[in-house]
Amino acid sequence: MSHTQAILAYYGEQQVSTQWRDVLHAMAEEFDGQLALPELRALMARIGERFATAKPLGDCATLDELERALNRVWHALDWGWIELVDLTDYLAVRHYCAPIATAFGQGAAAWASAFLEGAYQYWFSALGAGEHLVVRQIEPALQEGEGAVMQVYEFRLAR
Secondary structure, eight states: OOHHHHHHHHHHHHTSOHHHHHHHHHHHHHHHHHSOHHHHHHHHHHHHHHHHHTSOOOOOOSHHHHHHHHHHHHHHTTOOEEEEEEOSSOEEEEEEOOTHHHHHOGGGHHHHTHHHHHHHHHHHHHTTOOTTOEEEEEEEEEEOSTTOOOEEEEEEEEO
């Protein structure tokens, strides 16, 4: 592991409180043992929606304003940052440094990130995206750089 990778790994570990890490890992193992992948993703998406309901973004007239509002939420929680990229067929939401793998363990990677998907779906709907635009995660989470530990979760808002 390079010096840079070690630094990133260290800071990634700091994002999840040690008092909760073992509890969240045990909870994730129990969820994984009781529910199928689609049910787990649906559960985490609903939890993400509840979270977003409690964190209204306010008025956002432009993508820049929306990006700033979303980043205020994530920065306040030490959950990384996002960038919005307006592409021809969809809006990409790239979420950097979310502590999902640290919080729930690598085994939960296939379903725990649905928390973010649910949160983004709620916020876009609340801003008027309507039922015709849906947020979907692009699998798997991207790794930045060779052997790096930072994951980038990408979501697409599209028809």
